[in-house]
Amino acid sequence: MKIVIASDSxxxxxxxxxxxxxxxxxxxxxxxDCQVTCVNVxxxxxxxxxxxxxxxxxxxxxxxxxxxxxxxxxxxxGIANHTAIIEMAAASGLPLLAPNERNPWHTSTYGTGELIxxxxxxxxxxxxxxxxxxxxxxxxxxxLQALGFRFYDAQxxxxxxxxxxxMQVIARIDDSQVPDSIRQSHFIIACDVDTPxxxxxxxxxxxxxxKGADPDMVQRLDNGMAAFAQVIxxxxxxxxxxxxxxxxxxxxxxxxxxxxxxxxxxGIDMVLDAIHFDQTIQGANLIITGEGKIDFQTAKGKTAAGxxxxxxxxxxxxxxxxxxxxPCPSVExxxxxxxxxxxxxxxxxxxxxxxxxxxSNVENTIKRIIPSYI
Numbered sequence: 001m002k003i004v005i006a007s008d009s010x011x012x013x014x015x016x017x018x019x020x021x022x023x024x025x026x027x028x029x030x031x032x033d034c035q036v037t038c039v040n041v042x043x044x045x046x047x048x049x050x051x052x053x054x055x056x057x058x059x060x061x062x063x064x065x066x067x068x069x070x071x072x073x074x075x076x077x078g079i080a081n082h083t084a085i086i087e088m089a090a091a092s093g094l095p096l097l098a099p100n101e102r103n104p105w106h107t108s109t110y111g112t113g114e115l116i117x118x119x120x121x122x123x124x125x126x127x128x129x130x131x132x133x134x135x136x137x138x139x140x141x142x143x144l145q146a147l148g149f150r151f152y153d154a155q156x157x158x159x160x161x162x163x164x165x166x167m168q169v170i171a172r173i174d175d176s177q178v179p180d181s182i183r184q185s186h187f188i189i190a191c192d193v194d195t196p197x198x199x200x201x202x203x204x205x206x207x208x209x210x211k212g213a214d215p216d217m218v219q220r221l222d223n224g225m226a227a228f229a230q231v232i233x234x235x236x237x238x239x240x241x242x243x244x245x246x247x248x249x250x251x252x253x254x255x256x257x258x259x260x261x262x263x264x265x266x267g268i269d270m271v272l273d274a275i276h277f278d279q280t281i282q283g284a285n286l287i288i289t290g291e292g293k294i295d296f297q298t299a300k301g302k303t304a305a306g307x308x309x310x311x312x313x314x315x316x317x318x319x320x321x322x323x324x325x326x327p328c329p330s331v332e333x334x335x336x337x338x339x340x341x342x343x344x345x346x347x348x349x350x351x352x353x354x355x356x357x358x359x360s361n362v363e364n365t366i367k368r369i370i371p372s373y374i
Contacts, residue, residue: 001031001034001035001285001286001374002034002035002037002283002284002285002286003027003034003035003036003037003284003285003286003287003288004036004037004038004039004280004281004284004286004287004288005019005020005023005024005036005037005038005039005287005288005289006020006038006039006041006277006281006287006288006289006307007019007020007023007041007288007289007290007291007303007321008041008042008043008047008289008290008291008292008302008303008304009042009046009047009291009292010290010291010292010323010353010358011046011292012292012353013292013323013352013353013354013355013358014355014358014359014362015047015050016040016041016042016047016050016051017038017040017050017054018355018359019290019359019362020038020039020040021038021359022358022359022360022362022363022366023288023321023362023363023366024036024038025363026362026363026364026365026366026367026370027366027370029363029367030367030370030371031370031374034374037280037284039055039275039277039280040052040054040055040275041268041271041272041275041277041289041303041306041307042267042268042271042303043190043192043267043268043271043301043302043303043306044130044132044190044191044192044266044267044268044270044271045087045089045130045132045133045190045267046087046089046133048085048087048128048130048190048267048271049076049077049078049085049086049087049090050078051271051275052078052080052085052128052271052274052275053078053079053080053085055274055275055276056080056081056083056274056275057080058078058079058080058081058083058085059078059079059080060076060077060078061076061077061078061079061118061119061122062074062075062076063075063077063114063115063118065091065111065112065114065115065118066091066108066110066111066114067091067092067096067097067111068092068093068096068097068107068108068109068111068135068136069097069101069106069107069108070108070110070161073091073096073111075090075091075111075115076090077090077115077118077119079119079122079124082123082124082125082126083124083126083127083128083274084115084116084119084122084124084126084127084128085127085128085129085274086112086115086116086119086127086128086129086130087129087130087132087133088109088112088129088130088131088132088133088134088249088252089130089132089133089134090115091109091111091112091114091115092107092108092109092110092111092112092134092135092136092142092143093133093134093135094133094134094135094210094211095133096135097135101212102135102211102212103211103212103213104135104136104137104138104164104204104208104211104212104213104217104221104250105163105164105165105213105217105220105221106163106164106165107135107136107137107138107163107164107211108136108138108141108142108161108162108163109134109136109138109140109141109142109143109249109250109252110142110143110145110146110161110162111142111146112129112142112143112146112252113142113143113144113145113146113147114146116129116143116146116147116182117146117147120179120181120182120185124185125181125184125185125186126185126186126188127185127186127187127188128188128190128270128274129187129188129189129190129256130189130190130267130270131189131190131191131248131249131252131253131256132190132192132249132267134211134249134250134252135211136163136164136211136249136250136252137164137203137204137207137208137211137213137221137225137250137251138162138163138164138166138167138250138251139167139197139203139224139225139228139250139251139252139254139255140249140250140251140252140254140255140256140259141162141163141166141167141170141228141255142161142162142163143252143255144162144255144259145161145162147178147179147182147260148175148177148178148179148182149173149174149175149177149178149259150173150174150175150177151166151170151172151173151174152170152171152172152173152174153169153170153171154169154171156171156172164221164224164250165224166224167221167224167225167227167228168220168223168224168227168228170227170228170231171231172231172235173231173232173235175259182260185260187256187260187261187262187263188262188263188265188270189248189252189253189256189257189262189263189264189265189270190265190266190267190270190271191245191248191253191264191265191266191267192248192266192267192300192301193245193247193248194244194245195207195244195245195246195247195248195253196241196242196243196244196246196247197225197229197240197241197242197243197246197247197251197254198222198225198226198229198241198247198251199222199226199241199242202222202225202241202247203221203222203225203247203248203249203250203251204218204219204221204222204225204250205218205222206247207247207249207250208221208250211250225247225251226241228251229241229254232254232258236258236259238257238258240254240257240258243257245257245264246258248264266301266306267301268301268302268303268305268306268307269306271306272306272307272310277307277310278310278313278314281310281311281314281316282314284311284314284316285316285317285374286316286317286318286319286337286373286374287307287311287316287317287318287319288318288319288320288321288366289303289304289307289308289318289319289320289321290304290320290321290322290342290362291303291304291322291323292322292323292324293322293323293324293325293326294320294322294324294325294326294328294331294339295324295325295326295328295331296326296328296330296331298328298331298334299328299330299331299334304320304336305334308320308334308335308336312335317337317373318335318336318337319336319337319338319339319340319369319373320336320338320339320340321339321340321341321342321362321365321366322339322340322341322342323341323342323343323352323353323358324341325339325340325341337373338369340365340369341365342358342361342362342364342365343361344361344364344365
């Protein structure tokens with residue numbers, strides 16, 4: 001019997017590794033001879049670096065970069081097999097700012113570009129980048145500056161520091177100083193939204209309010225995105241405005257696509273491809289997946305959905321466990337063999353999320369349900 005455990009973290013409680021370890025203990029306590037394979041997975045957001053680095057035997061790098069307000073901070077990313085694994089949020093994330101500092105008119109993605117350049121200097125030419133959780137709406141111009149791109153205004157004056165406010169004044173792009181190492185690199189971007197670059201469903205109207213923008217700023221940011229899109233089209237002959245995903249992370253998806261010829265794909269697929277998940281599950285009799293909360297969002301491409309999709313291609317049944325499971329027809333119709341909450345009795349949230357309690361609940365749930373599937 002071969003069982004693969006591939007669960008996302010239970011955020012705020014257990015890491016992917018800890019969930020798998022607890023589930024494995026539950027299986028081994030009843031079936032010590034069962035072959036159990038534990039795989040770290042994530043959906044392109046928090047935990048992605050650790051999941052891929054552990055699977056590929058890489059290392060974690062810490063370097064100093066600029067935060068969204070250009071202050072020096074330490075930031076971590078991973079390297080495995082000359083591939084850099086980066087979470088944009090490590091340098092340009094909303095949690096790096098105090099609530100009263102959140103202002104996408106002034107924030108910049110420059111630090112994310114610094115992470116990329118650090119990896120370039122270490123020999124990486126392949127990049128896996130998650131772009132969730134940003135504090136920015138600068139269309140990636142800050143990042144691009146760090147990579148050697150230069151932006152000029154209508155008076156042909158160099159714009160020294162790009163941010164949300166400067167998009168509307170960009171009139172010319174100069175990429176003559178971009179190093180060959182960047183041009184020769186390949187970027188895969190975890191992008192789980194289909195937001196277009198600008199317009200009423202674009203980056204600024206959809207995401208800028210949660211980053212600190214009021215309605216007037218949202219409109220100004222969107223106007224800047226539209227103006228910048230025209231400059232991109234004039235320079236690179238790419239009409240990015242309606243392309244799904246180009247509005248992700250305040251236009252970061254569009255920057256990667258237009259300037260770096262990146263591939264945008266769902267985060268869970270990026271991770272599963274990177275860790276060779278399809279090969280790992282070959283011959284498995286059962287897969288156990290999970291996440292902190294299983295609800296309507298699960299069906300929209302979160303970790304459990306991605307694992308299920310890959311398993312279905314090989315006709316392997318999948319059990320899902322969650323710290324919380326909300327009834328949802330779209331999830332119930334996905335094709336899981338079964339979905340189980342890990343707690344059998346109501347508990348106060350602060351107790352249920354304690355790592356020792358959650359790990360015990362995972363182990364006991366697996367011990368209770370696994371005999372029905374072996």
